[in-house]
Amino acid sequence: MPESTPRRTQAERRAATRAALLEAAARGLSSHGYANLALERVARDAGYSRGALYHLFADKEELALAVVDWVSELWDSEVLQPARAEGEPLTSLLSMARGHARLCRHDVARVMLTLEVEFTGQDHPVGSAIAAVVEQLESEIAELIAAGRRNGSIPPGPPQRLTAAAFMGVLESIGIALAGQAPHDVELMERAARGVLGIAPATDAGAPTGD
Amino acid sequence: MPESTPRRTQAERRAATRAALLEAAARGLSSHGYANLALERVARDAGYSRGALYHLFADKEELALAVVDWVSELWDSEVLQPARAEGEPLTSLLSMARGHARLCRHDVARVMLTLEVEFTGQDHPVGSAIAAVVEQLESEIAELIAAGRRNGSIPPGPPQRLTAAAFMGVLESIGIALAGQAPHDVELMERAARGVLGIAPATDAGAPTGD
DNA sequence: GCACATACCTGCACGCGTGTAGGTAGACTT
DNA sequence: AAGTCTACCTACACGCGTGCAGGTATGTGC
Numbered sequence: 001m002p003e004s005t006p007r008r009t010q011a012e013r014r015a016a017t018r019a020a021l022l023e024a025a026a027r028g029l030s031s032h033g034y035a036n037l038a039l040e041r042v043a044r045d046a047g048y049s050r051g052a053l054y055h056l057f058a059d060k061e062e063l064a065l066a067v068v069d070w071v072s073e074l075w076d077s078e079v080l081q082p083a084r085a086e087g088e089p090l091t092s093l094l095s096m097a098r099g100h101a102r103l104c105r106h107d108v109a110r111v112m113l114t115l116e117v118e119f120t121g122q123d124h125p126v127g128s129a130i131a132a133v134v135e136q137l138e139s140e141i142a143e144l145i146a147a148g149r150r151n152g153s154i155p156p157g158p159p160q161r162l163t164a165a166a167f168m169g170v171l172e173s174i175g176i177a178l179a180g181q182a183p184h185d186v187e188l189m190e191r192a193a194r195g196v197l198g199i200a201p202a203t204d205a206g207a208p209t210g211d
Numbered sequence: 212m213p214e215s216t217p218r219r220t221q222a223e224r225r226a227a228t229r230a231a232l233l234e235a236a237a238r239g240l241s242s243h244g245y246a247n248l249a250l251e252r253v254a255r256d257a258g259y260s261r262g263a264l265y266h267l268f269a270d271k272e273e274l275a276l277a278v279v280d281w282v283s284e285l286w287d288s289e290v291l292q293p294a295r296a297e298g299e300p301l302t303s304l305l306s307m308a309r310g311h312a313r314l315c316r317h318d319v320a321r322v323m324l325t326l327e328v329e330f331t332g333q334d335h336p337v338g339s340a341i342a343a344v345v346e347q348l349e350s351e352i353a354e355l356i357a358a359g360r361r362n363g364s365i366p367p368g369p370p371q372r373l374t375a376a377a378f379m380g381v382l383e384s385i386g387i388a389l390a391g392q393a394p395h396d397v398e399l400m401e402r403a404a405r406g407v408l409g410i411a412p413a414t415d416a417g418a419p420t421g422d
Numbered sequence: 423g424c425a426c427a428t429a430c431c432t433g434c435a436c437g438c439g440t441g442t443a444g445g446t447a448g449a450c451t452t
Numbered sequence: 453a454a455g456t457c458t459a460c461c462t463a464c465a466c467g468c469g470t471g472c473a474g475g476t477a478t479g480t481g482c
Contacts, residue, residue: 010449010458017459031332035247038439051461054441117328120387121242155412158399162388166399169388170406173380176331178373188369188377188407195381195406196399201366221428221479228429249469262431265471 018056020046026067030110033118034064034126064115064126071111072133078103080140089148090197093141097171097193101185104175113172138164145197157198166196229267231257237278241321244329245275245337272336275326279340282322286344289314291351300359301408304352308382308404312396315386324383349375356408368409377407 008016024046028037039060043053057063079099086092103109112130119127142164148154157163170192178185194201219227235257239248250271254264268274290310297303314320323341330338353375359365368374381403385396402412 008449013449013459033244033246033329035244036329039441040439049461050440052459055458055460059441060439114328117325117387118244118247157402162396162399165388166385166403169384170381170403173384174377176328177376177380185373188373191368191409192377192381192403192407195408195412196403197406198402198412200411201406201409219479224429224479250471251469260431261470263429266428266430270471271469 014056017046017048017052021048021053021056021063022066022070025063026071026108026111029064029067030107030114033114034060035118039063061125065129067111068115068126068129068133071108074108075100075103075112075133075137080137088153089144089151090153090199093144093148093167093197094190094193096141097189098186100171100175101178101189104179104185107179109172109175110179113176116172134168138168141167148197155198163196167193170196225267228257228259228263232259232264232267232274233278233281236274237282237319237322240275240278241319241325244325245271246329250274275337276340278322279326279337279344282319283344285319286311286314286323286348291348299364300355300362301364301410304355304359304378304408305401305404307352308400309397311382311386312400315396320383320386324387327383345379349379352378359408366409374407378404381407 021042024042025037028042028045032038032041037060039050039053042063043050053063057066079096082099083092083095086095100109112134115126115130116134119130138161142160145154145160145163145167149156149160171189174185174189174192178188191201232253235253236248239253239256243249243252248271250261250264253274254261264274268277290307293310294303294306297306311320323344326337326341327345330341349372353371356365356371356374356378360367360371382400385400385403405412
């Protein structure tokens with residue numbers, strides 16, 4: 001939003017509008033996808049007109065790529081880094097699952113899923129961008145799985161790449177299935193994560209049983 | 212495809228073209244989504260022109276609804292019915308997981324995921340249609356979970372509706388993650404399914420370990 | 423075999439969305 | 453304080469896709 005313009009420097013204005021547009025674009029992409037997203041809506045949503053948008057971004061594609069970049073960095077700092085801080089591979093993976101569950105409340109994570117689904121099969125720059133991000137994440141996951149299998153905390157199973165892909169998919173799907181839910185989600189996310197890894201569920205006796 | 216027209220009755224022609232258009236539309240929806248799907252492409256893909264399409268379907272919406280119906284019935288006969296044939300709830304659920312893994316090779320299952328993602332949040336007739344289908348499936352899954360928990364084959368856990376939603380999500384995500392893969396997918400699908408249900412992995416010793 | 427119905431096609435009007443050009447008001451330079 | 457630069461807006465041209473109307477050819481009832 002352009003606020004009441006209390007005498008700001010140009011750089012500040014630029015950064016502020018850019019951020020507002022990026023956030024609006026992220027929300028738009030998350031719920032409407034790329035092709036079905038009208039830039040008029042994005043700009044209007046952020047409190048500007050399409051002119052401002054085209055002044056800050058070359059075209060629709062560049063805007064989407066910026067969003068992908070932003071989301072990717074968010075995921076990296078909010079989920080990946082904390083997970084890496086854990087020493088043990090399995091603990092790292094479960095930490096990722098919990099972190100992702102938290103992130104999904106801001107519906108930012110939905111952007112990834114939406115774009116991934118929309119572009120799989122095509123070869124569009126935006127599609128390649130999220131594909132690259134996902135690929136990167138899956139590599140990291142695959143390595144953790146390998147390490148966990150080596151030190152015995154994760155039992156053997158299907159090939160690492162496949163398992164990693166499944167792990168990633170589970171994170172995404174459960175994330176959207178439970179977006180904006182009660183803290184149950186963290187437990188469900190962990191159960192599912194353990195499942196793909198082939199690990200027996202944590203011995204929880206006090207879990208709620210019905211609905 | 213219109214074939215070399217070896218003297219067919221009108222009903223036959225109608226049915227044949229309708230089927231061809233439906234299949235092409237399903238493929239199109241699966242890879243391009245609804246909004247981004249050009250009917251010219253669909254018709255051309257099926258070997259006809261847009262005129263034929265508008266002759267058999269009132270508009271784009273009706274076509275999409277027909278596809279949803281078709282896919283829903285396919286899922287029902289190929290996955291749900293066999294699963295229901297099993298007596299035990301847990302066995303039924305795992306059967307569903309395996310059946311879905313098989314179906315995903317025909318990329319028909321992708322249609323559901325694509326449309327679901329595209330329309331969540333909107334209130335478009337097509338969105339409501341797949342939402343209804345998914346809702347129906349989740350109900351069925353929830354009941355199976357409840358039954359399994361009652362007879363002790365499935366341990367207690369988060370509320371049934373949530374668990375069912377997660378189960379469904381896992382089916383979809385793993386389905387697309389492994390579309391067109393080797394038979395590993397069935398095992399991975401089962402592991403993940405067991406995971407959301409909170410069940411210890413099957414004691415498999417002979418599974419491949421690396422990639 | 424003639425009139426009719428139906429499968430299917432081509433051409434047109436309209437809406438919507440992107441990208442661009444030209445204009446205004448506020449910020450930086452000297 | 454005058455000139456320039458930049459954030460931002462409005463207005464237009466263009467492409468693309470949907471839906472419809474009018475046409476041809478092929479099956480169907482009498």
